Amino acid sequence: xxxxxxxxxxxxxKLTQQASVxxxxxxxxxxxxxxxxxxxKKQMSxxxxxxTDCKHEDRSQSVSKSSTxxxxxxxxxxxxxxxxxxxxxFTVKNGTPRQPTICSSSRASLKIEPSVFNNPEHSLVGxxxxxxxxxxxxxxxxxxxxxxAKVKPPRLNGxxxxxxSTRSPHRPNxxxxxxxxxxxxxGDTLHLSGVDIIAGTPVLDIKPYIPDYDSPKTRRDDTxxxxxxxxxxxxxxxxxxxGLDEEPNISGTSSESSSELRDxxxxxxxxxxxxxxxxxxxxxxxxxxxxxxxxxxxxxxSPEDKQTDSxxxxxxSTNQLxxxxxxxxxxxxxxxxxxxxxxPVSNLDVRFTASxxxxxxxxxxxxxxxxxxxxFQFLKGPEEAVAAIKGILSADPRSVYRRTRCQDRLFxxxxxxxxxxxxxxxxxxEVVRVKPxxx
Numbered sequence: 001x002x003x004x005x006x007x008x009x010x011x012x013x014k015l016t017q018q019a020s021v022x023x024x025x026x027x028x029x030x031x032x033x034x035x036x037x038x039x040x041k042k043q044m045s046x047x048x049x050x051x052t053d054c055k056h057e058d059r060s061q062s063v064s065k066s067s068t069x070x071x072x073x074x075x076x077x078x079x080x081x082x083x084x085x086x087x088x089x090f091t092v093k094n095g096t097p098r099q100p101t102i103c104s105s106s107r108a109s110l111k112i113e114p115s116v117f118n119n120p121e122h123s124l125v126g127x128x129x130x131x132x133x134x135x136x137x138x139x140x141x142x143x144x145x146x147x148x149a150k151v152k153p154p155r156l157n158g159x160x161x162x163x164x165s166t167r168s169p170h171r172p173n174x175x176x177x178x179x180x181x182x183x184x185x186x187g188d189t190l191h192l193s194g195v196d197i198i199a200g201t202p203v204l205d206i207k208p209y210i211p212d213y214d215s216p217k218t219r220r221d222d223t224x225x226x227x228x229x230x231x232x233x234x235x236x237x238x239x240x241x242x243g244l245d246e247e248p249n250i251s252g253t254s255s256e257s258s259s260e261l262r263d264x265x266x267x268x269x270x271x272x273x274x275x276x277x278x279x280x281x282x283x284x285x286x287x288x289x290x291x292x293x294x295x296x297x298x299x300x301x302s303p304e305d306k307q308t309d310s311x312x313x314x315x316x317s318t319n320q321l322x323x324x325x326x327x328x329x330x331x332x333x334x335x336x337x338x339x340x341x342x343x344p345v346s347n348l349d350v351r352f353t354a355s356x357x358x359x360x361x362x363x364x365x366x367x368x369x370x371x372x373x374x375x376f377q378f379l380k381g382p383e384e385a386v387a388a389i390k391g392i393l394s395a396d397p398r399s400v401y402r403r404t405r406c407q408d409r410l411f412x413x414x415x416x417x418x419x420x421x422x423x424x425x426x427x428x429x430e431v432v433r434v435k436p437x438x439x
Contacts, residue, residue: 135177
């Protein structure tokens with residue numbers, strides 16, 4: 001009988017092979033863990049050194065950051081942050097007046113953002129002492145950032161002038177400046193009137209309007225004080241000098257300037273009645289006359305000129321010197337382009353149809369408690385709305401293209417909570433419909 005054969009040799013061999021493989025894998029894992037631990041220690045060491053360096057460089061970095069900000073400020077590179085956004089009776093560009101004086105009855109409000117100051121109302125303390133404020137804002141509705149060196153102002157009816165001689169919104173830096181009347185301040189909100197800004201306009205800054213500094217008409221020319229110090233005239237000679245206006249020997253002045261000269265020079269006739277105040281007034285007038293003469297715009301009449309009638313003299317003086325070149329009194333302190341006061345586009349007459357007047361009278365003031373009728377949000381009644389509409393339309397808010405090339409004479413714009421429909425004729429604008437804005 002043969003001995004039995006052991007059948008477990010093959011499984012033992014396979015188990016031995018598997019154990020060998022497992023030992024090699026464990027060895028590889030240990031090596032990987034050792035490498036990872038070494039790398040971790042190296043990274044920790046690097047982080048510790050970086051933290052140490054940061055502690056020593058915090059102060060130097062703050063100084064570097066401050067110097068960088070100062071350098072950017074000196075170069076004019078700053079990041080602007082709006083201090084607030086306008087809430088206005090004008091919601092769209094169409095129909096918004098181009099200048100604040102066009103529509104003095106328009107109203108708006110400006111709330112200072114709490115992100116600018118922790119206590120926004122503190123930034124307005126003392127501003128209630130001023131009647132008007134300058135508003136610096138951003139033309140956020142330009143639609144594009146492109147600009148040109150020459151533009152076509154609507155009042156020039158298509159003529160081109162340099163962008164910096166106009167108030168065009170399309171500028172290298174789309175910044176706007178306007179003067180508004182400050183009605184009142186409630187907390188962190190300014191209530192304004194006479195504005196030409198649409199709702200949602202970002203405001204960058206506000207400043208008080210100070211006529212003594214901002215208006216050239218209220219400034220004293222240096223020659224006034226200089227004249228007081230060097231004037232060779234005595235009090236007894238003063239009226240005789242000013243008496244020259246009784247028979248002026250001037251042919252180059254316009255009728256307006258001559259009348260201004262006579263008005264200003266007429267003051268010393270009461271010199272003997274008010275000696276205390278008269279002396280300073282006379283010297284002021286003499287200083288202005290001195291400035292006027294310095295312009296070398298005065299010409300002596302020839303005998304032939306004296307024989308001409310007054311109308312011919314007036315036309316001659318107008319031809320020789322334009323009224324814009326003559327400056328006297330207040331005009332001596334500032335000059336403006338002639339087209340601003342005498343543009344080629346004349347003002348329009350504004351009228352209402354009977355139905356439009358009836359529709360407008362349905363609106364109630366902003367502080368009314370009547371909820372059954374349409375209500376203004378800013379305006380104080382139909383009277384203010386009529387004044388605003390007349391101011392907007394009399395200045396012809398249409399673009400040059402719509403005025404000269406477009407056959408459609410209908411015009412639509414929004415004022416407060418009213419949608420206005422009007423049409424333009426030759427020299428007039430007529431309001432035909434006034435409807436509440438559909439929410």
